[in-house]
Amino acid sequence: MPAAPFVAKLNEQIANEFAAHQQYVACAVYFDGETLPQLAGFFYRQAMEERDHAMMMVQYLLDTDAPVEIPGVVPPVSTFDDVVAPIALALEQEKRVTAQINELAGVARQAGDYSSEQFMQWFIKEQVEEVATMSDLLRVAQRSSDVQDIEDYVVREQSGEGADPTAPRAAGAAA
């Protein structure tokens, strides 16, 4: 079984990932309501990724016979002043998650739990990508006077990526 402090922290992180899922659904619904289908689609896809992150962590705990607690989540922010606000909030969220993921790797290392430390490596790499994606999108959104330019950018640069064969298995996903 993984080190107890890591198990406790990973269970907390499952709640953070589900909260990120809910937040991105809220962002997607906001953009859908504004008839910005590309931004909506982008955030719906991001939401699914966050759910997958949570379920990968669930699977790891299942695989290692560690206790899993499926959490409730805090309500997301659902009203936004303008189209830039949800993206700025998303970038803040990704930076916060990056700190949480790094801390998890640190807890595993400190406990001498090398399997758990290795499990966190994929998430560390993933966070670098997610922060980069979101800060690029924020920059584009901030300098676009026409919201259609943001939509075009999403089509061009963020129309979704293929499956990542190196990703940990998510609970409930086909093996």
Ligand SMILES: [Fe+2]
């Ligand atoms: Fe995540």
Ligand SMILES: [Fe+2]
């Ligand atoms: Fe993320």
